[in-house]
Amino acid sequence: MEKLRTAVDTRKTGVCVDRLRKTRDQKVIIISCPTKKDIEKISGQLKENKGLKIRETARKLPLVVIRDVRKENTDEDIVKSIKKQNKYATADLDWSSIEVKVKFRRRAKNDLECHPVPEVTPELWRRLVDAGYVYVGLQRRPVLNQSPLVQCSNA
Template identity: 35%
Template sequence: MEAIQNKMRSRKEIKVEAAKAANPAHHERVMAYHKDADIIENVLAQNKHLVKDINLKEVTIRVRYRKRARNQLQCHPVLELSPSVHKRFLEAGKLYIDLQKVAVYDQSPLVQCAKCLGFGHTKAVCGEKTATCSYCADKTHEWEKCPRRKQNEEPKCKNCWENGIKTEANHEAFSNKCKVRQKWDEIARSRIAYC
């Protein structure tokens, strides 16, 4: 690896540097009318007791994106946090945001495609022509129209099935029980600075 880096450094037009670990993230459930700036302001103002002994220069909080919620009045903002703040918030378990006391959930950095059910990309950039059902792994229909799901039959994970773990494939493709998903999640988390 070092030989490759030295060779790359000899070329002036190429810049070589070590990959930096990304900040961890978590999400919580808040009211959808909150703007991103309001969420950050409320988190800092109403939870000072959790970060009082951390240097303010080390505190990073930003809304990375928002996940939709079933309830249209709610949203699930995913906050990117500095490692020390992330640890404190998870240990506390709950945060005050506006008039709410909300639970804090660790957010996996793993990205899973809703079209092909693979990992590392989203459906917006997926190269597959047809979608795969996340319940039964069939390419002729999507989850909403799955006859096996409607008849309460056992699910079949596409990723476990394709990776030869057929005896443990009785879960949906997005399930946390999925051994393949767990492996990819571990890989994705290895690039995060958890302190």
């Protein structure tokens, strides 16, 4: 922390820092800034200091859960269905910039079904959640936002 404080002088540069914290192992310091310009200024100052390493974290894509999809649908089938069968929600999307990948599958009560959880780009996420359903194969299934937070279910 002390190295960081000496390397970055926010009073001189006028850089705003939203949050500054250490991770659990006390080795990594996370800095978040409100603007891209502030991040670039801090990165420039830290690059001049030889003892510090910089790595920008990648943002995680939002998740949606598609309820009660037949297990016989593969991950590729689900992605194809989202792209091809759901024109009502994806009509004017530029698919070259859209990412869709099934991250994992949750178990369903019925052994023949599962709840796939695709990772999608924010624009597609908004459209799917607003629509409330998607067509997968011969099914019309509800779509819900999937929070990445883990919640305890012990009563």
